Amino acid sequence: MIQALRGMKDIMSPDNSRFVHIIETASRIAKRYGYEYIETPLLEETTLFKRSVGESSDIVGKEMYQFIDKGGHDVCLRPEGTAGVVRAFIQNKLDKRGGTYRFFYHGPMFRYERPQKGRLREFHQFGCESFGEESVYEDFTMILMIKDIFDALGIGYTIKINSLGCPECMPGYRERLVTHLHDIEDGLCEDCQRRISTNPIRVLDCKVESCRTQLQKAPLIVDNLCETCDAEFGRLISLLKSHDIPYELDPKLVRGLDYYTRTAFEFVSSEIGAQSAIAGGGRYNRLVEFLDGKPTPAVGFALGIERIMELAKMPKSEREGLYLGVMEPDAIETVLKIAHKKRQSEKVYTEYRKKSLKAHLKAADRMQARLCAIIGEDELKTGEIWVKDLESKEERRIAVNEFV
RNA sequence: GUGGGUGUAGCUCAGUCGGUUAGAGCACCAGUUUGUGGCACUGGGGGUCGUGGGUUCGAUUCCCAUCACCCACCCCA
Numbered sequence: 148m149i150q151a152l153r154g155m156k157d158i159m160s161p162d163n164s165r166f167v168h169i170i171e172t173a174s175r176i177a178k179r180y181g182y183e184y185i186e187t188p189l190l191e192e193t194t195l196f197k198r199s200v201g202e203s204s205d206i207v208g209k210e211m212y213q214f215i216d217k218g219g220h221d222v223c224l225r226p227e228g229t230a231g232v233v234r235a236f237i238q239n240k241l242d243k244r245g246g247t248y249r250f251f252y253h254g255p256m257f258r259y260e261r262p263q264k265g266r267l268r269e270f271h272q273f274g275c276e277s278f279g280e281e282s283v284y285e286d287f288t289m290i291l292m293i294k295d296i297f298d299a300l301g302i303g304y305t306i307k308i309n310s311l312g313c314p315e316c317m318p319g320y321r322e323r324l325v326t327h328l329h330d331i332e333d334g335l336c337e338d339c340q341r342r343i344s345t346n347p348i349r350v351l352d353c354k355v356e357s358c359r360t361q362l363q364k365a366p367l368i369v370d371n372l373c374e375t376c377d378a379e380f381g382r383l384i385s386l387l388k389s390h391d392i393p394y395e396l397d398p399k400l401v402r403g404l405d406y407y408t409r410t411a412f413e414f415v416s417s418e419i420g421a422q423s424a425i426a427g428g429g430r431y432n433r434l435v436e437f438l439d440g441k442p443t444p445a446v447g448f449a450l451g452i453e454r455i456m457e458l459a460k461m462p463k464s465e466r467e468g469l470y471l472g473v474m475e476p477d478a479i480e481t482v483l484k485i486a487h488k489k490r491q492s493e494k495v496y497t498e499y500r501k502k503s504l505k506a507h508l509k510a511a512d513r514m515q516a517r518l519c520a521i522i523g524e525d526e527l528k529t530g531e532i533w534v535k536d537l538e539s540k541e542e543r544r545i546a547v548n549e550f551v
Numbered sequence: 552g553u554g555g556g557u558g559u560a561g562c563u564c565a566g567u568c569g570g571u572u573a574g575a576g577c578a579c580c581a582g583u584u585u586g587u588g589g590c591a592c593u594g595g596g597g598g599u600c601g602u603g604g605g606u607u608c609g610a611u612u613c614c615c616a617u618c619a620c621c622c623a624c625c626c627c628a
Contacts, residue, residue: 227628354624505588508588
């Protein structure tokens with residue numbers, strides 16, 4: 148038997164309705180916030196991700212589905228959505244036109260990781276990217292939008308926020324942190340010792356108990372922000388407060404992608420295992436120019452659809468549509484004609500096989516049909532059809548011409 | 552990439568201290584009023600016991616390998 152590749156899943160009944168519901172809900176809300184749909188290719192030049200996500204990140208370093216295509220180009224399946232949208236933004240010269248642009252997207256992402264709960268090799272994200280707004284009001288509005296999406300889906304969460312500073316303050320902070328880490332290096336775990344040179348900020352996020360205690364006195368970015376970053380972060384906090392949005396200040400929250408600056412946020416759920424981040428994002432003011440565009444401030448986020456599938460509360464499903472069946476084989480052609488007409492305006496299921504009335508009703512009930520319509524021996528003679536409303540239990544016989 | 556766990560019916564699982572026709576519940580199909588759904592009862596179909604090799608008179612059971620899934624580390628949505 149041929150199986151799907153490791154870490155890749157078919158999305159089908161009964162999960163497909165949750166999947167679709169999440170995308171529809173998120174899309175609807177994003178549109179209300181002025182976002183428009185964008186679709187970008189799944190395959191991009193490898194350089195795009197090396198220069199945006201960053202070569203030091205695990206995503207680029209070891210998790211990409213990368214290969215040389217038949218034309219000799221170094222390409223890979225997208226491991227995340229932002230880079231492609233930024234590339235499209237620049238390629239279509241929107242950076243030169245100026246103004247603000249807001250995009251939402253959804254689709255598969257690929258990372259060659261070891262699968263576990265909430266982590267697949269092909270997974271789906273819904274994301275938004277906003278270009279041209281420098282103000283922290285946009286960061287705030289985006290957090291509000293994500294909150295609206297999760298509220299609409301009935302999902303509980305905690306919001307964590309942090310500021311990662313900017314090119315003014317981050318490098319100085321980074322230096323101070325590295326110096327401090329070298330002082331306590333012996334007490335840190337192996338991973339952290341390695342991270343001092345590869346990605347020192349990540350050390351703050353280490354889960355090893357001994358590291359955490361060692362790190363109590365480590366300098367935090369929030370205490371080392373430049374004036375502008377500090378003021379912007381302060382404004383974000385006061386906005387959240389004045390709108391009564393609960394949040395947690397997490398000075399150790401770092402995003403794994405290199406392009407983030409200033410605002411970083413994460414929505415976290417405690418109900419889905421170790422992979423608890425259900426949405427994450429932040430500001431990336433430098434990315435557009437990293438990719439050869441005109442410097443443009445931007446902010447974005449992505450949410451993991453599979454991770455929130457088991458969390459989302461589904462609306463009650465209601466009976467819908469028409470079930471058509473026969474008790475006499477001769478009636479099937481009439482039924483096919485009725486089905487085609489009815490399908491111009493509603494969902495219709497037709498059963499081709501002759502069955503007892505009981506079996507038909509059972510089948511119609513199981514598929515949650517609203518109406519069950521059957522042609523049996525008697526109806527065939529009189530040119531009628533028997534119709535029962537499965538909810539009100541009302542039934543009647545009417546002429547076929549009248550029914551369609 | 553590292554560590555632990557699990558693979559028996561469509562699903563959830565039992566079981567075989569190595570031995571004849573491998574079980575249950577749910578689901579499916581049919582019947583219990585030769586035309587009335589959700590419930591109940593009765594019956595039925597459905598399994599190369601993940602795959603490959605080894606040990607053995609004999610393996611679903613023991614051993615090895617392999618694949619997949621699950622959980623955690625790592626990383627991240």
